[in-house]
Amino acid sequence: MESVIRLCGISAILFVFGIFFFVFREGGAVLFKNFKFGEFFFSPAWYPSSPTHVRYGTLALLAGTFSVTALAMVIAVPFGIGAAIFVSEFCGPKLKETLKIVIELLAAIPSVVWGFIGLTVLNPLIIWLFDAPIGLNVLNGGIILALMSVPIIVSIGEDALKAVPDSYREAGLALGATRWQLIYRVLLPAAKNGLLAAGLLGVARAVGETMAVLMATGHAINIPTSLLDPVRTLTATIAAELGEAPVHSDHYRVLFVIGILLFLITTVVNLTADLIVRGVRRK
């Protein structure tokens, strides 16, 4: 029994390596066959099925992922941290419990339902508000992703604030500080690493999201110049094209290479967040 438990215990490591191994196994071959790294990272030309001149430039897709994620964070980080401050510092136990449950339910909404909301609710709303030709764009995807990543920012942010010792609060109050002064001058500086980690985890969530951005961002390969431009992200490209790419063709393998790229991005962001949180705890 003990050995079974041990095996299950290390299974997480096996799975993570397994994911990297099998994704690399499918996609790696194309990397060693005069793969144009320069084109891959710096060319916006993504023409995987062009009959004459096939090009695999992901710059536009990277720009799509970046723009949508950035907008989502601009919305979600202030709101998430604001809500975390309210939940942790301002509200009574009953309201706190209710808010936490609502936020938990918000986190449970499946991404395809978010995408559907972007498609049917935000799309006409954006067309109506901004007189835009199409409502599926950076703005739409950004709002949806913000709503999706806010719950994780709130819960990690609240943990960070909770981790600030009560003696700090008592010392501040004893000096006659109001609660707002206390938050602004004491709690935020003390919890800043934890709040940074909350933001990073929000970023990881937004970068990796697939179905919602596939449905809500308009599906045009395009370096956006305004919030109302449609874009396409790395994740959406894989989801949209993998079904059509013949197995083990170059196109198919390049999609796996994008998968490796996503895997590396989210791993780095997460490890950074983890190191920051761990640093906080050690203090």
Next chain:
Amino acid sequence: MNAPMPHLFAVTPLTRKKQRREQLARAVFFTMALLLVVPLVLIVVYLVVQAWPVLSWEFLTTNPKRGMRAGGIWSALLGTFYLVGFSLLVAAPIGILAAVYLNEYAKDNWFTRLVNLAVINLAAVPSIVHALFGLGAFVIFFGLGKSILAASLTLAIMTMPVIIASTKEALAAVPRSFREACWNVGATRWQTIRHVVLPNSISGILTGVILQVSRAAGETAPIMFTGAVFFKAIEEGNLFAYGLRDQCMALSMHLFTISTQVPDVPHGLPFATAVVLLGTVLFINTLAIILRVWLRSRKKW
């Protein structure tokens, strides 16, 4: 001697300014928190209102018809049920035992840290990368083909961190003195876990399992290329209509299909599908929340 100090606790302009700021800050943060609640309510109400005319028992129990422009969601509903069920069968035992290892056996060293990092990382790998992994590993390398089996395994690995995290928390909540008492009467580590630690944390573990179910039911990307199909008609009313090596439909995938891939779908149909999916997921989550609250109220220590 008794010089009065009338102004010591008087309200000065500075205090008033401070209090105004405090009120303002409070109002701003309250609005921010409220703005998170409002969308959830609005979304649910809007979806239900739009879906209401279509929702019926018949909608749940008939197959999609006429190129998915009519009929119900039976084959998708049953497919989701299968995928969730089998992924649970795989993820629950491995996830629970992994948490037992991490909480009860693992020493505090670099290797345990690595395992913990792996769990965190596994939870953060984008769902589409899990899809690529499932395709590369289960569908192609292990030769399962696109099937319920391959899709459930992919879902299982993706949702396992949910179970590991909540089981770990539940195990950690069992006081150390319980274990020590048990060791002192001569029980082995495993006996202690089996007869003391697990029974005392079972409801916390159950919460994790329920959350895994909700997560697995909503996922789309990981099953798209590993076992879910656009359309498949199955025998209506037969709970055993799918085989393990069959491909199946799934609710989440069905919602994606009829809202983006199929033209001229009647207005209410995707809304009704969304409501069934969202309703299922929120219902399962509410169940987990109720279980947790009830459990906290009757905790003995």
